[in-house]
Amino acid sequence: MTRRPNPPVKSWRTPVTSKPAQICVAAIGPPHARRSSIGQPMSRINKSVPFWRREQFTPFLLLMPAILILLLVVLLPLLFSLYTSFTGYRLIRPDSLYNWVGFRNYERIFTNANFWYAFGRTVLFLTIALNLEFLFGLGIALLINKITWGQRTLRTIMMFPMMFSPILVGYQFKFIFNDNIGILNNALQALGLSDGAIPWLVDKQLAMFSIIFAEVWMSTSIFAILLLAGLFAMPRDPLEAAKVDGCNPWQVFRHITLPFLMPFAFIAMTIRSLDVARAYDIVDVMTGGGPAGRTELLWTLIARVGYDNSRMGQANAMAYVSILLSIAFTYYFFRKLIAARKYMGGAD
Numbered sequence: 001m002t003r004r005p006n007p008p009v010k011s012w013r014t015p016v017t018s019k020p021a022q023i024c025v026a027a028i029g030p031p032h033a034r035r036s037s038i039g040q041p042m043s044r045i046n047k048s049v050p051f052w053r054r055e056q057f058t059p060f061l062l063l064m065p066a067i068l069i070l071l072l073v074v075l076l077p078l079l080f081s082l083y084t085s086f087t088g089y090r091l092i093r094p095d096s097l098y099n100w101v102g103f104r105n106y107e108r109i110f111t112n113a114n115f116w117y118a119f120g121r122t123v124l125f126l127t128i129a130l131n132l133e134f135l136f137g138l139g140i141a142l143l144i145n146k147i148t149w150g151q152r153t154l155r156t157i158m159m160f161p162m163m164f165s166p167i168l169v170g171y172q173f174k175f176i177f178n179d180n181i182g183i184l185n186n187a188l189q190a191l192g193l194s195d196g197a198i199p200w201l202v203d204k205q206l207a208m209f210s211i212i213f214a215e216v217w218m219s220t221s222i223f224a225i226l227l228l229a230g231l232f233a234m235p236r237d238p239l240e241a242a243k244v245d246g247c248n249p250w251q252v253f254r255h256i257t258l259p260f261l262m263p264f265a266f267i268a269m270t271i272r273s274l275d276v277a278r279a280y281d282i283v284d285v286m287t288g289g290g291p292a293g294r295t296e297l298l299w300t301l302i303a304r305v306g307y308d309n310s311r312m313g314q315a316n317a318m319a320y321v322s323i324l325l326s327i328a329f330t331y332y333f334f335r336k337l338i339a340a341r342k343y344m345g346g347a348d
Helices: 018-027 042-048 055-084 094-098 104-110 113-146 151-158 166-176 183-190 204-233 237-244 249-277 281-286 298-308 312-343
Strands: none
Touching: 055 312, 104 312, 113 151, 113 204, 113 249, 113 298, 113 312, 151 204, 166 183, 166 204, 166 281, 204 249, 204 281, 237 249, 249 312, 281 298, 298 312
């Protein structure tokens, strides 16, 4: 008996033709030689698509609203103020906007004694405020780091002062240091520590002390938060090794804890130096630059010259010179930050 041959089995796969392969091969190659499935060059199709719909322009289109806002809100006012610093522009005379005076406003600044007195007071104010904020912030951070119960609640309470606006803080301390109805004077007299009212905001030394006190109260929490973050990130192995070697708590703090926290401290000082150098709200509310200009800082002087005296061109020139103070302190603390990171073995 002869066996009949088995019928051929039909394959379930679709036979592959050579046309797709030709299309794929045609799409491989340099851009000018590529062809689409319809046989047209790819470069010709890309040229027909508008540039704003091409894929490489998508990031620019997404960033365009932010760029336009920065141009309108930041860059254009800066350019306008720079232009007016070379003019004799006065608010009460709009036609003086086109009165070009060159460097005359800057020459007057360098011969203006009131400007340099305000400049020196600003540097003194900034130096004292930053150092006190660092010391108090470091102490608060070390105390909270030692607490094991209620630490989150204390961290939240610690942030309350920085949530208030400078104007509100200024009015708050203006009421506290008031000569007649101030809480501080009433408390001192009730306790028998003072026979009469102390002129906190009238005396030239006490007025500057009152402003510094308000500034330190409002901004110490910034140092405390950043230094506390540094304490949380600090490794425990060096501390335990130092204790095993017999180091006392002061030696551990001086040679291990403090050097590790200094980069965080310099970051806080960089941020705060920009704020303190532009201090205006608290000073204007509490003393208005008085008494007799003894508490007038750079930005209160600039506001008085620009708005009270209507000499906006000279005020803008003062503002651009005062920017040098902010740049100098920022550069100084940035160099200190790099040095502290190198000391701890960090990156350059």
